[in-house]
Amino acid sequence: MTSRTRRTGLAFGVLAALLATGCGAEVADSAEPAATVTVPRCGEEVEYRTPQRAVAYEGGSADKLFALGLTDRVHGYVMPPANPPVTESPWAAEYARVEMLSDDLLNKELVVDAGADLVVAGWNSGFSDQRGITPQILDQLGIQSFMHSESCFNYPNFPQRLTPFEGLYSDLERLGAIFGVPDRAATVVADLKARVAAVQARAPQGDPVPVFLYDSGTDQPFTAGAQVPPTDIIRIAGGRNIFADLDVRWSQVGWEAVTSAQPEVIIILDYGDQPAQEKIDFLRTSPLTRELPAVRDNRFFVLDYNEGISGPRNVDGLEKFADYLRTLS
Template identity: 70%
Template structure:
């Protein structure tokens, strides 16, 4: 990954008036508050950036769209880009909201689409939507006077302005920051408090820290070498909060490649299968059962597989759905 200068000034994205608004400030009605036409300063990873209220937001993948829909921002969403890995939007709790906006592409995010649709905000992750290799980065969009928002959990290695946060904390941060950008702080607080309440309920019933947590391996994909979850993505918090232990928790990475030897040495008792729209979970389970590299793993011998929906694994409100389901599964193993 190439580096950028540590200091740069983003292009002005709105009016000349800048209003510094703290995330914890009082709520505002988007349609009636005269300050909605002014700038608000919100951090994009580690960088303070001025935002005006977007009216033509483009979301990349389900996690981005779900965050916007959960805050009641459908009227401010132009559409979404949904690559094949993402399961059908009809499965989302916000399926009715997806139906009200345009599906812009079933491919990766690109600059040409955003420009042609006259978008005024792009919501995606660093190296997950935004990409230096594909020529669509916040810096490039700044020059085009198109606003951008990055998921906090993807910011830990953002060049120049890194920000490190635990994945669930990143989810809460995103909702609060989006609430500030769209002037719906009260709604954001309500949504975040609801998610935290659900997380705390799971944490209260999980095995105590003194107990020996079950080792868990998340299998994303890969046959020669597996792709898995490090400590910087939501499944790590899902596993830990539910009372398990991600066998690759020590890797300061997001989604990363490892080797089968490391997996076998860790002897996982449970395997989480990340279920893509284009890579069904059953095919992955069949591979693990058939491969001599994995067929003797404790989780495989005991048939202890848990299927995690793609949108429960990437940053978004459905992380908490995945947490509740996984916690229930772990409980079922030790009734």
């Protein structure tokens, strides 16, 4: 998964409250947005100019911009092979209106060549010390950057901790402020929150079903820890991620830990380049997993890659998984 490889002018000080609350600033939309606005980038206060040529890395970043009606401000996107085809996206028409810049990993040369004035990605999922593209490096080049909140908990010097769904709401509100469309962002967030509340109201009662998310790996499985959206999806729907105690985003674990947890449901993360059926076949035949309750009972749920990384499609994945869990009650 590519998420693991997976700034004077007028400033709106009230936006600093986003750090703690995840709430957006109450700034009226207008045809002439403020020249600059101060918004937290992870835990750091950053002054943003209104972007006109944004570059998005992966589906979650692009989806957030498209959901806010910002297609005209998106110059292009970078989409590595793990992402399913953009033609399958609810925003397929929006993707068609902007340029696909690369099907490889994000890099500095690409965004410079694109004339980007904002890059939207995650820390260690797009931005990377090892690959030489970080917010600090882009700052020096005069290119703005925005990081997904769910990736900020271990961002050096400016960590921030929000639950994954709180991070999603915060990201949409912050992007709404940066682009001068806070009212639009508030509407999008209110709709997502209402859908989440509807799922919570119908969640099965009783002990949560133990759930294992299988990302990839045969010698050692790669799975979801506490800091990524699938853990919130599982919890809100009425289940329990057996690795929710791991204070990480994505991590390798041992098969012994999986078998001792005896998961009753397995979520398969479906990549564009690692089909779900291949992973299911492995779990059914491996002596390490074939006797797990979820495998014996054929309780597999396929979660689309873009429903598992931070973006508005997280709520689509939540609704689908909640529907599935209710069939087991």
